[in-house]
Amino acid sequence: MFGGKGGLGKTTFSAATAFWLAKRGFKVLIFSVDPQASLSDIFQRDIFGKDAQEIIPNLFAQEIDADRRIKEYQDEIRNKIREKYGLEEIPEEIESYIQAASAEPAMEESAIFDAVVDIVNTTDFDYYIYDLVPLGHALYYLAMSSIYDQWINKITSLREEMQRYEKVIAKMKSEEVKEEDEILQELEYIKRRINLASKIFTDKEKTAFFFVLTPEEMSIIDTEKAANLFSRYGVPITGFIVNRVLPQELKKGNIPEYLKNRIIAQERPLAKIREKFGKEVLGWIPELERDITGLEMIERMARIMFGDD
Amino acid sequence: MIKKGLSDFFNQNPNLKYLFFGGKGGVGKTVLAGITALYLSEKGKRVLLVSTNPVHSLSGLLNEDVFGREKKVSQTNLFALEIDTKDVILKKKNEIKEKIEWFLRFADITGQKTEDFIESATMNPAFEESAMFEKMVDLMFEDKYEIYVFDTAPTANARRLLGMSKVYTLWVEKMLASRKEAEELRKKLTFTKKEEKDPLLTYLLSFKERIERVHQLLTNPSLTAFFFVTLPEALPIAVIRRFIGWFKDFGIPVGGVIVNRVIDKKQVKEDAPEFVLNRITMQERYLNEINSSFENVLGILPEMANEIRGVDKLKEAMTYLFSH
Numbered sequence: 001m002f003g004g005k006g007g008l009g010k011t012t013f014s015a016a017t018a019f020w021l022a023k024r025g026f027k028v029l030i031f032s033v034d035p036q037a038s039l040s041d042i043f044q045r046d047i048f049g050k051d052a053q054e055i056i057p058n059l060f061a062q063e064i065d066a067d068r069r070i071k072e073y074q075d076e077i078r079n080k081i082r083e084k085y086g087l088e089e090i091p092e093e094i095e096s097y098i099q100a101a102s103a104e105p106a107m108e109e110s111a112i113f114d115a116v117v118d119i120v121n122t123t124d125f126d127y128y129i130y131d132l133v134p135l136g137h138a139l140y141y142l143a144m145s146s147i148y149d150q151w152i153n154k155i156t157s158l159r160e161e162m163q164r165y166e167k168v169i170a171k172m173k174s175e176e177v178k179e180e181d182e183i184l185q186e187l188e189y190i191k192r193r194i195n196l197a198s199k200i201f202t203d204k205e206k207t208a209f210f211f212v213l214t215p216e217e218m219s220i221i222d223t224e225k226a227a228n229l230f231s232r233y234g235v236p237i238t239g240f241i242v243n244r245v246l247p248q249e250l251k252k253g254n255i256p257e258y259l260k261n262r263i264i265a266q267e268r269p270l271a272k273i274r275e276k277f278g279k280e281v282l283g284w285i286p287e288l289e290r291d292i293t294g295l296e297m298i299e300r301m302a303r304i305m306f307g308d309d
Numbered sequence: 310m311i312k313k314g315l316s317d318f319f320n321q322n323p324n325l326k327y328l329f330f331g332g333k334g335g336v337g338k339t340v341l342a343g344i345t346a347l348y349l350s351e352k353g354k355r356v357l358l359v360s361t362n363p364v365h366s367l368s369g370l371l372n373e374d375v376f377g378r379e380k381k382v383s384q385t386n387l388f389a390l391e392i393d394t395k396d397v398i399l400k401k402k403n404e405i406k407e408k409i410e411w412f413l414r415f416a417d418i419t420g421q422k423t424e425d426f427i428e429s430a431t432m433n434p435a436f437e438e439s440a441m442f443e444k445m446v447d448l449m450f451e452d453k454y455e456i457y458v459f460d461t462a463p464t465a466n467a468r469r470l471l472g473m474s475k476v477y478t479l480w481v482e483k484m485l486a487s488r489k490e491a492e493e494l495r496k497k498l499t500f501t502k503k504e505e506k507d508p509l510l511t512y513l514l515s516f517k518e519r520i521e522r523v524h525q526l527l528t529n530p531s532l533t534a535f536f537f538v539t540l541p542e543a544l545p546i547a548v549i550r551r552f553i554g555w556f557k558d559f560g561i562p563v564g565g566v567i568v569n570r571v572i573d574k575k576q577v578k579e580d581a582p583e584f585v586l587n588r589i590t591m592q593e594r595y596l597n598e599i600n601s602s603f604e605n606v607l608g609i610l611p612e613m614a615n616e617i618r619g620v621d622k623l624k625e626a627m628t629y630l631f632s633h
Contacts, residue, residue: 005334005335005364006333006334006335007333007334007335007336007545008334008335011544038333038544038547038548040547041543041544041547041548042544216616217369217616217618218366218369218370218616218618221366221369222364222366222369225364226364247584250582250584250585253580253581253582253585254578254580254581254582255581255582255585256572256573256576256577256578256581256585257576257614258572258573258576258611258612258613258614259585261614261615262614262615265615265616289583289584289585289587289588289591290587290588290591291542291543291544291591293543293544
């Protein structure tokens with residue numbers, strides 16, 4: 001997984017890493033839930049909302065359409081209601097409830113969360129590369145897993161208590177006790193899934209989390225903040241990648257003022273990064289003369305990141 | 310490329326009050342929001358620059374800690390604030406707690422379990438986002454400033470943030486319907502003829518009004534403008550093209566497009582290294598694309614000699630952006 005603020009090169013590094021692994025014979029899936037949907041842009045192919053698409057042999061890419069996931073949810077709920085109550089039609093008030101609930105932000109979050117869990121659970125790739133949404137959101141997901149967990153525990157224990165009461169009342173009325181509480185089961189199921197997802201996020205053995213930053217004061221400040229938050233949520237950071245480092249030899253040429261200043265301006269932040277993250281920096285990636293789109297540029301970036309083998 | 314510059318835009322829309330900046334991460338939304346807010350404050354307006362981003366960078370930009378409280382930025386007439394959701398969430402929790410407790414008493418439910426019930430009602434994961442939105446609305450309604458400039462989170466959030474007003478209305482209407490039903494039922498069941506006002510109902514009604522008011526403000530083109538920031542590069546262009554479409558669907562007024570970090574060709578000599586010449590070639594191609602894709606490019610901010618941080622640098626950048 002690649003984390004860091006938006007616009008620092010997460011998608012680029014994800015794509016280049018996926019490309020490199022695929023070239024070495026591993027079956028790779030790169031996927032994204034970012035509504036900014038830049039995988040389509042970087043591979044120059046419209047893959048939004050489709051199943052995993054093969055880009056080159058062994059390299060599959062998928063962009064999840066959260067809105068469509070939500071629609072699927074709604075249909076699932078409608079079917080459940082129809083089956084349970086043997087209805088032909090969904091009553092109007094229930095229908096409007098389903099509609100409104102789907103517009104809730106929480107719904108989108110959980111649809112995305114579900115998609116991630118589904119993909120990892122139901123497919124069999126050697127590597128999954130997750131082009132993470134901007135940092136705030138990423139932390140949100142991570143925080144969510146523990147919050148949901150608490151939330152569901154709470155509801156579950158409340159329901160269990162109610163079940164006990166119901167049993168007592170049922171006994172008093174000498175009625176049959178329903179053995180199964182479907183809602184409780186449903187909650188348990190959700191809880192299992194969430195735990196699974198948070199395991200994916202926090203398993204040091206299987207998950208590597210790379211943090212992208214650039215040699216600018218603000219980027220360093222943001223990264224430190226983020227790194228602290230990550231450790232609070234128990235997410236291990238594998239290492240840092242420094243992007244957009246300007247080649248020093250440019251200074252020798254006849255270059256515009258802004259570029260000269262930028263090269264000089266990078267010196268201090270670069271020193272700061274060495275001092276703060278030193279050993280944990282896995283790569284210093286130079287600024288290229290053009291943006292990274294299309295396979296040719298992705299391949300070039302992969303060579304820069306991993307060498308020429 | 311620029312038919313009408315930013316200063317013209319503000320001259321022609323003198324009543325603008327709510328400004329938002331959207332675009333892909335890393336294109337410089339905070340910087341452009343900062344420059345614009347500073348410009349308007351120098352024109353004598355009382356301006357509040359607000360960060361609604363879950364990951365704030367405003368304090369970093371201004372070299373001043375504005376987290377959690379409105380503060381006048383030194384050497385300016387500008388006020389700035391990074392919204393802190395922690396206090397809002399706590400406040401909201403307490404409000405909800407009071408309401409729920411009142412309702413439970415009202416419904417003759419007593420017992421130990423109310424705490425748990427309240428906890429689970431307020432632990433909803435989408436709570437923080439709503440809190441941010443609420444705080445934004447609070448600021449708008451306080452009406453202490455003539456202009457509010459929101460440095461929004463990457464646009465996906467912005468879209469949801471604004472789209473949420475519709476959602477709230479749906480929710481509230483639903484709640485209202487069920488509360489009314491409950492009240493009818495209560496009237497039928499109770500023996501006392503005492504009319505009791507249901508405060509939750511009153512609250513929901515005022516909440517609904519509030520949401521409708523926000524929606525009105527946000528969709529009024531003489532009050533609200535949404536600016537989209539891009540770089541002369543493929544991905545940021547693709548992103549704002551997508552988003553402008555979305556916002557038009559929402560009926561939210563798009564003010565225009567601002568292009569950031571454009572290299573000044575005059576500064577590039579013919580014997581410059583390949584690296585620089587290639588960059589210029591790429592930039593030209595994308596500037597043409599921007600020009601043919603968007604009819605309302607309002608400003609171009611050149612690649613600055615130094616990182617824009619602090620008031621002096623913002624002022625320097627302002628001369629470029631508002632000189633047209």
